Amino acid sequence: MNSFLRAIMQAILLTATIGLFACDSSTVTTTDNQPSAAADVATNVAESITVNMPRIRATAPGQSVTGAFMTLVNNSATASALISVSFDGASTVEIHETSMNEGRMRMQKVSQIDIPANGSAELKPGSYHVMLIGLEKDMQAGTVENLTLTFSDGSQKTVEALVDKLSE
Numbered sequence: 001m002n003s004f005l006r007a008i009m010q011a012i013l014l015t016a017t018i019g020l021f022a023c024d025s026s027t028v029t030t031t032d033n034q035p036s037a038a039a040d041v042a043t044n045v046a047e048s049i050t051v052n053m054p055r056i057r058a059t060a061p062g063q064s065v066t067g068a069f070m071t072l073v074n075n076s077a078t079a080s081a082l083i084s085v086s087f088d089g090a091s092t093v094e095i096h097e098t099s100m101n102e103g104r105m106r107m108q109k110v111s112q113i114d115i116p117a118n119g120s121a122e123l124k125p126g127s128y129h130v131m132l133i134g135l136e137k138d139m140q141a142g143t144v145e146n147l148t149l150t151f152s153d154g155s156q157k158t159v160e161a162l163v164d165k166l167s168e
C-alpha cells in the first residue's frame with residue numbers, strides 16, 4: 001500500500017515536472033536568426049561572370065604579339081570589372097582599347113574593363129582586347145590556350161581560349 005502510494009506520488013511528481021519543463025521551455029523559445037539557404041548568392045565576382053567565346057588570334061610564324069577576345073556577361077546586380085589577364089605563353093599581358101583618334105586607329109593600355117550590372121562587356125577587334133606580348137611560341141589555329149582572368153574583387157577564372165584565324 002505504501003509502495004503503491006509512493007509510485008502514484010512519483011508519477012504525479014514526474015508529470016508535474018514534465019509539465020513545468022514544457023511550460024518553461026515554451027517561454028524561452030528563441031527566434032530563428034539563421035540565414036536561409038536562399039539568401040546565399042554568388043560569393044565573388046568570378047562566380048557571377050560568364051565568359052563567352054574566349055579566343056586568341058592565330059599568329060604568323062615569328063609573330064610575337066597577338067590579341068585575345070571574349071564577351072564577359074555579368075549575371076549579378078553589382079557592377080564589376082576585369083582588371084588583369086595572365087597567360088603563361090607571353091612575357092607581358094595588357095588590357096587595351098582601340099579607338100579612332102583624328103582618323104587614325106590607335107590602341108592604348110587601360111587599367112580595367114567595366115562590366116555593368118546585369119550587362120556585358122565585349123572584347124573584340126577594334127575595341128577592347130587583351131594584348132599578348134612576347135609570345136614564346138606561335139599561336140596555331142585549332143589549339144587551345146588557358147587565359148586566367150582577374151576581376152575587381154581579386155577573384156579569378158581560368159578559361160580555355162580557342163586559337164582561331166579571325167577574319168574580322
Ligand SMILES: [Cu+2]
Nearest residue numbers: 096107129131
Ligand atoms: Cu592592343
